[in-house]
Amino acid sequence: MLVLSRKKNESIMIGDTIEIKIISIDGEQIRLGIEAPRNLEVYRKEIFDAIQEENRLATSGQADWSTIKQLLRTSEGPKDDL
Known part of the structure; x- marks a missing residue:
């Protein structure tokens, strides 16, 4: 580091x-x-980790759809607020 x-x-x-x-x-x-x-995604670390976990769960067939919906709502906010 x-x-x-x-x-x-x-x-x-x-x-x-x-x-x-x-x-x-x-x-x-x-x-x-x-x-x-603009083509580079920038996330707060906790959001990035949540997205990675949801991706992992989705590929294993264990996705929690309410969590996915919440992540999508959160990611639609303004980028300068990340």
Whole structure:
């Protein structure tokens, strides 16, 4: 794992097209801005993990359809709120 220190308004680049910028710092909480190509999906880790688990369950025939519906509703929100 690469660990970097950044201050407000500083950023890091991932490859040529992904920029992660520190927008604000408030106590232990930070706000990140992510500039990435539109064709690249960006998720919060807990949402990504839930999607992966639902995909695993769906392929095993044990999917919980109410959970899938909730995930779809959640993923339809604005991308900048992720």
